[in-house]
Amino acid sequence: MIDLNNVNKTYFGAQPLHVLKGIDLHIDKGEFVSIMGASGSGKSTLLNILGILDNYDSGEYYLAGKLIKDLSERQAADYRNRMIGFIFQSFNLIGFKTAVENVELPLFYQGVPRHRRHEMALEYLDKLGIRDWAGHYPNEMSGGQKQRVAIARALITNPQILLADEPTGALDSKTSEEVMTLLSDLNRTEGVTIVVVTHESGVANCTNKIVHIKDGIIGNIEENKEHHASAFGVGSIMK
Amino acid sequence: MKDLITEIWESIRRNKLRTCLTGFAVSWGIFMLIVLLGAGNGVRNAFNSQANDVATNTVQVGGGRTSEPYAGYRAGRRIRLTEDDMNRIKEAFPDIVDDVTSTTSISLTFTYRDVHVSGGLDGNFPSRKDMDKIVILHGRYINDADIKQRRKVVVLPENVAEKFLDNPNIPAERMIGKSIKAGKLNYKVVGIMKSDETSTSVWLPAPYTTVRDVYARGQYIDELTFSFHGLDTEEAHEQFEDGIHAVLNARHKAAPDDRSAVWIWNRFTQNLQMNKAGNILNKALWIVGLFTLLGGIVGVSNIMLITVKERTHEFGIRKAIGASPWNITKLIISESVIITAFFGYIGMVLGMIACDILDKTLGQSSQDIMGMTIRIMENPTVGFDVAIEATIVLIIAGTVAGLIPALKASKVKPIEALRAE
Numbered sequence: 164m165i166d167l168n169n170v171n172k173t174y175f176g177a178q179p180l181h182v183l184k185g186i187d188l189h190i191d192k193g194e195f196v197s198i199m200g201a202s203g204s205g206k207s208t209l210l211n212i213l214g215i216l217d218n219y220d221s222g223e224y225y226l227a228g229k230l231i232k233d234l235s236e237r238q239a240a241d242y243r244n245r246m247i248g249f250i251f252q253s254f255n256l257i258g259f260k261t262a263v264e265n266v267e268l269p270l271f272y273q274g275v276p277r278h279r280r281h282e283m284a285l286e287y288l289d290k291l292g293i294r295d296w297a298g299h300y301p302n303e304m305s306g307g308q309k310q311r312v313a314i315a316r317a318l319i320t321n322p323q324i325l326l327a328d329e330p331t332g333a334l335d336s337k338t339s340e341e342v343m344t345l346l347s348d349l350n351r352t353e354g355v356t357i358v359v360v361t362h363e364s365g366v367a368n369c370t371n372k373i374v375h376i377k378d379g380i381i382g383n384i385e386e387n388k389e390h391h392a393s394a395f396g397v398g399s400i401m402k
Numbered sequence: 403m404k405d406l407i408t409e410i411w412e413s414i415r416r417n418k419l420r421t422c423l424t425g426f427a428v429s430w431g432i433f434m435l436i437v438l439l440g441a442g443n444g445v446r447n448a449f450n451s452q453a454n455d456v457a458t459n460t461v462q463v464g465g466g467r468t469s470e471p472y473a474g475y476r477a478g479r480r481i482r483l484t485e486d487d488m489n490r491i492k493e494a495f496p497d498i499v500d501d502v503t504s505t506t507s508i509s510l511t512f513t514y515r516d517v518h519v520s521g522g523l524d525g526n527f528p529s530r531k532d533m534d535k536i537v538i539l540h541g542r543y544i545n546d547a548d549i550k551q552r553r554k555v556v557v558l559p560e561n562v563a564e565k566f567l568d569n570p571n572i573p574a575e576r577m578i579g580k581s582i583k584a585g586k587l588n589y590k591v592v593g594i595m596k597s598d599e600t601s602t603s604v605w606l607p608a609p610y611t612t613v614r615d616v617y618a619r620g621q622y623i624d625e626l627t628f629s630f631h632g633l634d635t636e637e638a639h640e641q642f643e644d645g646i647h648a649v650l651n652a653r654h655k656a657a658p659d660d661r662s663a664v665w666i667w668n669r670f671t672q673n674l675q676m677n678k679a680g681n682i683l684n685k686a687l688w689i690v691g692l693f694t695l696l697g698g699i700v701g702v703s704n705i706m707l708i709t710v711k712e713r714t715h716e717f718g719i720r721k722a723i724g725a726s727p728w729n730i731t732k733l734i735i736s737e738s739v740i741i742t743a744f745f746g747y748i749g750m751v752l753g754m755i756a757c758d759i760l761d762k763t764l765g766q767s768s769q770d771i772m773g774m775t776i777r778i779m780e781n782p783t784v785g786f787d788v789a790i791e792a793t794i795v796l797i798i799a800g801t802v803a804g805l806i807p808a809l810k811a812s813k814v815k816p817i818e819a820l821r822a823e
Contacts, residue, residue: 207820216722216816237726243816244724255719255819259412271405272724316723328820 164323164356165190165213170222172208182208183219184379190324190358195350197359197370205379207328210360214247214326215239227323244272248317248325252332254309256301262312263288263297269320287315291345307338314345318355325349327359331366343369410737413709424705425745428698428799432746432792435691436753436784437760442687444765444782446680451780452599460533462667463491463626463646472657481654481663484621491628494649498642502628503527506610506619510585514566514577521604523556523584525613533629536607540575541593548592548609554616556582556589556606559597584608587616639671695795699742699803706738706807717811718818727812734811738804739797746796750789757783 165188172183182205190196200206211217212224215231224231226246234242249255256265263284270280288294291311301309310330317325327346331339347369349355359370367373368390375382414421465481488502509522530536531543539560548555558566563574566582574594581588589608613619633639643666648658656663710717717730760782768777 211817211820214722216820237728240721240724240726240729240816243722249722249819251820255715255722257716257719259416268720269723272720272726272729277405320724 164192164194164227165358166223166225168223170212170219170224172205172212172217172219182379183212185222186376186379186381188374188381190356192356193350193354195347195357195359195371196374197361197367197372198374198376199361199364199367200376201362204376206360206362206376209376210326210328210358213324213358214249215243240272244269245320246323248320248322250310250313250317250325250327250330252329254301254306254313254333256309256312256316258301261298261300262293262304265301265312266315266319269316273320283319284315287319288312290318291315305338306334307341310334310338310342311345314342314349318349323356325355325357327357329361329363329366330359331361331363336365339366406733406736407740409733410740413713413737414741417705417709420705420708421741424698424701425741425748427701428695428742428745428796429749429752431691431695431698432749432796433753433756434694435688435792435795436750436788437756438687438691439684439788440753440757440760440782440784441779442683443784444760444779446683447780447782448777449676449680452777459631460627460629460669461643461646462669463487463628463650464624464665464667466662466665468656469660469662470657472660473655475655479656481650481656482622483624483626483650483664485623486621487623487626487650487653490649490653491626491646495630495642495645498630498632500629500631501529501533502626503529503533504610504623505530505625505627506613506622507605507624508613508617508619512562512566512604512606513583514580515568517566517568519562519565519604521606523608523613524605525610525619526607527610529629530607530627533627537596539594539596541578541591543593543595544607544609549611552611552615553609554587554589554612555592556584556608557593557595558582558591558606559604560594561597562604562606563591563594633670636671636674639668639674643668643671692795695799698745699799702738702742702800702803703806706734706804707810709737710734710807710811713811714814714818715821717814718816718821721814721816722819730814731808731812734808735801735804738807739800742800742803743793743796746792746799750792754784754789 167186167188170183170186171181174180174182186209198206198209208217212219213226215226215234218233226242229242231242243249256262257268260268263281266284266287267280270283275283285294285297288297291314293308293311293315296304296308296312301312304312325346330346331342334342343366346357346359350357350371357370359366361367368387371386371388373385373387375385463483465483468475468477468479468481471477483504485504488504492499492502503526506525507522508525509520511518511520513519526544527549528544528546531538536543538557541557543557544555547553558574558577560574563577564570566577567574577591577594580591582591583589584606595607630642633642646666647661647664650656650664651658651660654663717725720730721727760779765777765779765782
């Protein structure tokens with residue numbers, strides 16, 4: 164599903180910063196992977212590249228068999244829309260739109276007719292157990308509810324991969340656990356490929372595979388089928 | 403489309419005050435444009451309706467003074483037209499000239515009972531009635547029998563007739579059949595014509611032959627007036643005028659290119675020049691109006707820029723979930739066009755109402771200036787064509803106003819979405 168071959172990225176500023184130094188990564192369809200690293204390790208940059216939000220300098224990135232390189236903005240937008248679902252730390256719902264309108268938005272950009280996308284959005288909200296909140300605005304909802312809306316928005320286009328950037332960063336530990344359980348259920352029952360970027364070992368522990376990244380290089384890749392690396396809140400810095 | 407409008411409505415709703423204040427500038431701009439054009443049209447219409455009292459296809463020719471020595475004569479010699487010139491003109495331009503008439507005039511004082519009016523008699527031919535678009539209110543104009551029998555008859559303008567009667571309760575019609583004294587002789591009033599409000603002097607039409615013979619004018623005439631047809635362009639008219647100069651100059655032994663030996667007053671070219679002046683006025687008003695509107699457009703552009711800045715994060719999110727740059731551009735430009743068009747339309751409607759008020763007040767009043775009745779404005783309104791033009795201007799203005807902000811918005815990087823607020 165995802166193939167990264169020797170991907171390099173340098174930020175050219177006053178002091179050129181070589182952030183990714185030849186990343187090789189392979190993620191199969193249906194995997195539930197976390198990318199773990201301290202801040203400044205390059206994990207956010209990697210996520211940006213995986214999500215086609217940013218370009219890379221050299222190497223190759225294949226997403227579902229398609230080479231993602233030197234895309235026009237329009238094409239990149241189209242790929243993001245159809246192949247990638249984003250879950251953000253700060254939810255990134257649009258404040259003046261209701262939950263259901265937020266979920267509809269990706270379909271709006273696909274040109275799906277109003278009725279059809281409304282129905283689909285309600286269906287996905289139902290699936291995530293927040294159908295009753297469809298008409299509410301984000302500021303009327305709790306953090307957990309907001310993240311569920313965001314997940315529904317990410318899922319509605321039926322994307323190839325779900326990219327989550329610190330999905331529990333703004334949530335308390337109980338809600339964090341709920342959201343992670345939700346993601347692993349989605350992975351197990353629907354076979355959604357999920358990549359979670361985090362610096363929390365508790366979050367990483369919920370995934371089946373942990374990719375450690377340090378100073379722009381992939382370190383060891385840990386198989387974590389048993390989920391015993393670290394329990395939620397144990398051995399990590401408490402929030 | 404409905405989605406786009408919903409999006410824009412949501413955006414405008416969040417910034418009501420800001421939008422209204424900027425919208426006011428746009429309304430004001432279009433309001434000024436419409437009122438200026440309306441007032442300009444009013445002035446033009448008033449001007450045209452006064453000028454239209456005279457047929458445009460007539461030319462008047464009179465004697466002048468030579469400006470250069472020629473054929474042994476010195477410069478500054480006075481040229482006097484004669485009845486022969488009438489026939490010359492007819493012979494020289496048989497295809498163009500229809501009817502040539504001559505006028506011979508004499509200044510004198512008219513008296514009726516105790517009222518004295520100084521002015522003069524214009525010895526005219528009957529066909530002048532059509533050339534000058536004279537409107538006969540009562541009685542008749544000079545006719546062929548008057549010419550043949552050299553009758554001592556005159557036609558009075560309505561205002562002169564009223565002056566003679568010296569009583570507003572007596573209708574001007576009563577003057578018909580009465581005798582008035584012109585100098586020492588009695589003339590019978592045969593008709594009352596509509597008064598010419600653009601002129602203060604009193605020149606009463608009388609039969610040409612009467613004036614010629616009674617006052618011993620001989621062969622000399624003061625003016626030639628003739629109608630013509632078939633000339634459409636300014637060049638053709640210039641050529642025609644040159645031809646008249648050439649024919650008459652040759653007969654009176656003046657240099658062929660001497661433009662002051664005889665004067666020519668061509669109402670067609672006069673009119674053409676007036677139309678040109680009107681068009682220039684119209685253009686100037688458009689420019690002033692558009693510059694006023696420009697202030698409003700800059701205002702709209704300004705708030706759109708602020709809006710875009712405020713919504714950077716939102717645009718980042720939209721782009722991350724699949725909005726193309728064009729989607730964002732379209733959103734901003736549409737918003738700008740809708741704000742401009744909406745407030746512009748309010749301004750346009752108010753402007754048309756203002757024009758209507760102008761029509762009901764200034765448009766109905768007339769002023770007496772130095773004895774002339776002048777209407778300042780006539781029908782000071784703008785037509786449907788101006789409304790359409792203004793709509794096009796508004797849509798273009800809205801697009802221009804939204805262009806820079808929209809380009810700025812479309813360049814927002816989707817990574818902005820990841821930046822925590």
